Amino acid sequence: MRMTPQRQLVLDALRELEHATPEQVCRHVQRVTPSVNITTIYRTLELLEELELIRHTHLGHGPPTYSLHEHQHVHLVCHRCGRVDESPRAVMDQLCGTLRAAHGFVLDAAHLALSGTCRDCTRETT
Amino acid sequence: MRMTPQRQLVLDALRELEHATPEQVCRHVQRVTPSVNITTIYRTLELLEELELIRHTHLGHGPPTYSLHEHQHVHLVCHRCGRVDESPRAVMDQLCGTLRAAHGFVLDAAHLALSGTCRDCTRETT
DNA sequence: GTAAATGCAAACATTTTGCACGATT
DNA sequence: AATCGTGCAAAATGTTTGCATTTAC
Numbered sequence: 001m002r003m004t005p006q007r008q009l010v011l012d013a014l015r016e017l018e019h020a021t022p023e024q025v026c027r028h029v030q031r032v033t034p035s036v037n038i039t040t041i042y043r044t045l046e047l048l049e050e051l052e053l054i055r056h057t058h059l060g061h062g063p064p065t066y067s068l069h070e071h072q073h074v075h076l077v078c079h080r081c082g083r084v085d086e087s088p089r090a091v092m093d094q095l096c097g098t099l100r101a102a103h104g105f106v107l108d109a110a111h112l113a114l115s116g117t118c119r120d121c122t123r124e125t126t
Numbered sequence: 127m128r129m130t131p132q133r134q135l136v137l138d139a140l141r142e143l144e145h146a147t148p149e150q151v152c153r154h155v156q157r158v159t160p161s162v163n164i165t166t167i168y169r170t171l172e173l174l175e176e177l178e179l180i181r182h183t184h185l186g187h188g189p190p191t192y193s194l195h196e197h198q199h200v201h202l203v204c205h206r207c208g209r210v211d212e213s214p215r216a217v218m219d220q221l222c223g224t225l226r227a228a229h230g231f232v233l234d235a236a237h238l239a240l241s242g243t244c245r246d247c248t249r250e251t252t
Numbered sequence: 253g254t255a256a257a258t259g260c261a262a263a264c265a266t267t268t269t270g271c272a273c274g275a276t277t
Numbered sequence: 278a279a280t281c282g283t284g285c286a287a288a289a290t291g292t293t294t295g296c297a298t299t300t301a302c
Contacts, residue, residue, distance in 0.1 A: 002276065004282065023266085037284050042267065044282095058186045060238055063266070076231050077238075085229055095221050103211055104245025105202050112186060112203075115237035119230025128301050130257065149291080163259050168292065170257095189291065 001047075006036055010044045011068075014054060019067035059084060059113045072110045078118035085118060127173075132162055136170045137194075140180060145193035185210060185239045201239035206247040210239070 006029075013028040014020065020028065026041045045066055048054045056064040059077050074092055076085040092109040099105045117125070132155075139154040140146065146154065152167045171192055174180045182190040185203045200218055202211040218235040225231045243251070 002281070004275085006283075035284080038266095039268085039285080040283060058184060058238075058241075060184045076225065076229060078231075079234065079237065085231065087225065087229060091221060091224050091228070095217060098217050099202065099213065099240070099242070102217070103202060103213060104248060105204075105211065105240075105242050106248050107240060107242040108205065111205065111241035112184075112238055114225070114231075114233055116225070116231050116233040122230060122232050128256065130301075132258075147291095161259080164291095165260080165293080166258055 001051075005033070006040050007044050007048070009033060009036065010041060010048065011053065014066060014068055018071065019057070019065040021063040021065050023063065025066065055110065057111055057113060060115055074109050075113035076118070077113045077115050078121055079115050080117055080121040083118050083120075084113070127177075131159070132166050133170050133174070135159060135162065136167060136174065137179065140192060140194055144197065145183070145191040147189040147191050149189065151192065181236065183237055183239060186241055198236045200235050202244070203239045203241050204244035204247055205241050206243055209244050209246075211244060 009029045009032060010025060013025045017024060017028060022038070022041050022045060025045070026036070026038045029036050029041065045054065045056070049056060049066075052069055054066050055069050056066045057075055058064050059075060060079070072089055073086045074089060076087055077083075078085075089109050092107060096107045096109065099107050135155045135158060136151060139151045143150060143154060148164070148167050148171060151171070152162070152164045155162050155167065171180065171182070175182060175192075178195055180192050181195050182192045183201055184190050185201060186205065198215055199212045200215060202213055203209070204211075215235050218233060222233045222235065225233050
């Protein structure tokens with residue numbers, strides 16, 4: 001496989017943005033090289049994910065967000081304001097064990113976000 | 127607000143299907159009344175959700191799935207075979223407390239699914 | 253009768269595919 | 278030269294909107 005400029009640009013973008021949708025990666029890449037097509041972004045993200053250099057997370061509504069593979073954490077999405085907070089993977093350890101025991105289900109804590117109401121929005125409600 | 131046949135049909139569909147995407151609801155409804163348009167399905171689902179009669183869950187890829195509001199549980203989605211398992215809400219209780227203490231984040235356990243590898247797929251890998 | 257709800261067509265957003273052209277080895 | 282990667286256009290998918298018509302109250 002070849003390390004083309006486009007592929008390097010996508011990796012650089014994710015390193016800088018930490019996590020981003022395909023659209024956001026595209027805009028970031030196009031600031032440096034405007035000719036890069038969004039199709040290439042999609043194909044590159046897919047490829048880099050197969051190589052396990054990156055991974056994607058579903059935050060709920062809207063497109064998935066991609067990040068470097070080592071950038072592992074649990075995402076907490078507020079369904080009122082949309083804010084995305086992060087928590088260390090370890091908060092899921094106990095749940096992880098429970099699900100494995102009860103269902104044989106091996107949890108991938110980082111792939112899906114958790115949804116709820118963030119501190120600020122909770123305060124506003126009361 | 128009016129209880130139209132279409133709205134009743136959507137509720138009936140969700141009662142029978144337990145959880146379903148807008149597309150699946152539409153197909154189910156159209157078996158009885160083929161004239162119902164998918165636009166109406168979308169609008170009805172949105173309305174019924176505002177009334178808190180139903181809710182939706184993001185299982186990861188693909189469209190959201192809707193279910194009756196009282197039908198609350200945690201969804202476990204296998205990212206290898208796509209199978210969706212269910213677990214009682216209570217398995218999230220401890221995590222729920224941890225997140226509230228650490229982030230002030232009030233978890234909505236049912237809105238997003240958990241992703242991982244199901245028992246069968248885990249067995250196959252080994 | 254009136255406001256609300258529906259159906260239809262078209263717009264929209266996101267992602268995927270086919271194919272010809274260009275770059276890399 | 279052969280293969281792999283890219284850009285472009287078009288298709289596919291999922292969802293939303295505008296508007297005329299119909300329906301429930």
